[in-house]
Amino acid sequence: MNRTCCAALIGCLVFVLAGNAPAAANPPDLILHNGKIVTADKVFSVVAAIAVRGGRIVATGADAEVLAGKGDATKVVDLRGKMVLPGLIDSHVHPRAAMFEFDHDVPDMESIADVLAYVRDRAAKLGDGKWISVQQVFITRLKEQRYPARAELDQAAPKNPVLFSTGPDASLNSLALKLSDIDENWKVTDGGPGYAEKDPATGELTGILRGCMRYVKSQSSSKKATEDDIYSRTLALFRDYNANGITAVADRSADPSAVTRYTKMRDTGDLPVRMSLSFNIATIGELSAIQDRIRKLADHPLRKDDPMLKLVGIKTFLDGGMLTGSAYMRKPWGVSKIYSITDPDYRGVLLIPKERVYPLVRAAIETGLQFTAHSVGDGAVEILIDAYEQAAKDLGVEKVRATRPCITHSNFMGDDLVRRMPALGIVADIQPVWLYLDTRTLQAQFGYDRLRYFQPLKSLFDAGAIAGGGSDHMQKIGAMRAVNHYDPFLGMWVTVSRKARWHDGQLHPEEALSREQMIRFYTNNNAQIIFRDHQIGSLEAGKLADMIVVDRNLLTCPEDDIRETKVLQTYLGGKLVYDRK
Template sequence: MRIPALFIALTLPLHAAPDLILHHGRVITMDEKLSFAEAVAVEEGRIVAVGGNEEVLALKNDQTQLLDLSGKTLMPGLMDSHVHPSSAAMVEFDHEIPTMETIAEVLAYIASRVKVSKPGDLIALRQVFITRLEEKRYPTRAELDAVAPENPVVFSTGPDAMLSSLALKMAGIDRDFALPKDHAGKIEKDPATGEPTGLLRSFSPKLSAKAITQSPKAEDKYRRTRELFRDYNSVGLTTVADRDSSPGQTALYEELRQKGDLTVRMRVSMGIPAMSLWPASENAIEEVINSPLAKADPQLQIIGTKVYLDGGMLTGSSLMSEPWGISEAYGISDPQYRGVQKITPERLKQLVEKVTAAGLQFTAHSVGDGAVKLLVDTYEEVNQRHSVRAARASITHCNFMQPESIAKAAKLGVCIDLQPIWLHMDGRTLTGHFGEDRMAMFQPLRACFDQKVIVGGGSDHMQKIGSFRSVNPYNPWLGMWTAITRKARKLDKPVHIENALTREEALRLYTTNNAYLLKLEKETGSIEKGRLADLILVDRDPLTCPIDDLPQTTVLKTWLGGNVVFEK
């Protein structure tokens, strides 16, 4: 196929030539028209020509590196809109944590930790989601007591946790314990006895006990974070967003950049205290606004702030518009329970106003449709005073969305940071609990794309290095496949296939849409003249390969700004 000459950008000075020409490939540009090409030229980290083999190769000189792609597919580097590198990289620093899919495996792991601990030492297990266990429930307090009678045990899944009897005792929680009236948390109690079941929602008590684990040094954090970023590169990721960062973590990113080890473009949302006294919250926002890292920088930039508006869908505490329903799996006994709201409407308005007025992206962890509605309605009110679209206002997770919220987000230009992988990992349990009708609101990607809401694809990667073994899996090809097929593990039919995306749309989740969401749309996300040369070479064409082969896509080579950061 001969590419028309008009498609190629021949604007190099007469004395210059590209550093690199990639030729004889199938180039998926991901430009607005989804154009295809055969060759790409790169000069000083940027794309200077895209077009046919003959025209692009005519730009070479003796110093130009040539790479024959032999018909393989070249694409823009992929982006993940939501990761947590600090915890993900360090969670197995002390010891490897096995994958657990049954209560028995959970209890066996806890028993193994008891053997290497002393009585009174804390045994903590985090982010083993009950939606992914065969029994689809929390381990009971009695089960924790049985395997660790002399150790306090905390089994936490995001904002919620099951505590053993000893852990409850250390925390001072008994039948008479009550949280302050304005506290968003909830202590579940047995309706028959009034005793705490051990399940705490959006409340983490302080325990005097500590887990006996190795403490990483600064060089350990540096090494493991660098290792994680290189693993991101190995699956095609060239940009990621840390969606709850801290000054210490951003300092690590800056060190990685200075030493030439930052192999992904880092977009950062700083975590800020949402319900502190207002002067403290306001000062935290001011620090973000005034940070040197808040200036536009394609390599490392603070793009905004992050808060937590509700609890977790996987733990039974996301804020829903209708009651959750009584559930043994989630430990819900109150028929009117709708989840947890962590921020008052008045405070949410103050936060959104302050952040977006500064041109920073405000985003809030908003899982349930009740939380999404509250945030979108708040954006609508603030938009009367200044544009939330201009600030790239966002909703994080956004798993359940009412049609009215989608329409309002489209009108306001509100973006969505969504994790398709949750449908694959958790769709079976969620369908079993909520039923077919309510699941029509779950990740309604088709409606969002039809109304031109910008949705970016992420993983919410929390723990472990390894794109399939991680919590949650950060393999973007698996995320794309899920968005296209709507298939969930161990479920025999798709989860509302009418909400599925086309292959092109699924690619846009991880390229052009994320570029816009993460304030990089002028720099990367597509293969076009002037864009940064963030590129990946893959072993198959994701637009035409057998659909069930898509998750096994192998990345052969990854370039960041024209430099190779991964090669298989």
């Protein structure tokens, strides 16, 4: 019997033994009542009261039924009509974001002028010769919608090497190119992807590197953090997740040092969010050695079913990004001033050669690990689905389904790709904030019609595929300061409105979710994606009591009010971990 069935059976037994309310002889620790409690169960029940004992839900139902079981020591909270939701889940974060401003505060940058002002300021403070790094300021989010030019970076900091990096792509000034030994004759030699872009008219380097940021010989100019610094700032980030209603996350690029840190947090009782981990696996090098690294993870101590910390699989990077002009597409991008694309046949960058994808997927599935890959363009999505289908032929459909094969980002799709996912249990980890932040640029590049299947959420739901909401939070602490924003209520609003910043109208409103679906997107569905649906994702007897109280009725409030939602209290296993005073 699988774990999901066991959890369901336990929940049923609780009700059978206790009736509609907890037994008076074994009263609950906590009762919330007089509310609108969205259980997010199969029929999406909304009830008035919920009871918790020992960190788990023991009953939900009408006020009188649940309150009848209270004891002398039961804490009773009158919700005064407020709404309760299951604790929200973010299926894609990078907690190292907590360290981004450890050295100094980094301003928001919305224009080339902002970028250059920051570079000049850093040059003045650091002195000549020190590296200046501008990270993850995406050109799609700059008003000019382009990379800062090599000459502009030269002028802003002529005596400093400057790196403007956005994922696998980057723009460098002349000194940074020189120190990295990159000139007009330079070529990639490690067997991996990428190239240095040249001006087609002059043959000179533009300063833009595509898919090969690994060759930049940058050096940190920031002060070095101690492990205590990292530990405390990571905890501060996790507590801010709690303040935004988030009780579980997936670290989608975990490394050994982070795992050691999370384990210490768990063992000392500090960890305030449930964590599922995808280990980052580098894919350049001997294929058999990479497969061996994947297989060894199957024996990792965190593979056991721990309610707070669990290794669920591996993460790789299959293509570039839509934010940098390197996502791998089925059709050419098209010549573009925005992305500095001059080749009419350019389709983006594949970071893993197509013939190497299936061996990596198979190694993960054979050992029961979830495989996911950063796959933004529809060309990359198609390659990954092809690999999952090949695994099903070779290993059996149920073997594949058991690992919940994942596609991370899955932004550009097609109806044919959506329809292929449910049969193999392929799940999608999607970031609605990208629609909010980047639609203006994407529509300028591709046009409205080509974006028909950009984040096709309703199509995925209608097809029976599991899609869940992540943020891809990469930098800064603060839900709306972060790159990318990790406010889940902004994400919910985007899923139902299909509206974007600096853009009039809606992006294909036929792909908008209903209110019920938007809640499932951040609860049940994400719980399935990160292998915690037997524990969390709905408020049902037998499950862990992760829940939040919010300040408005998300099922009936005006649509634009959804994004303004505030969390009043957050409970993790029935314990209050955030209280908005």
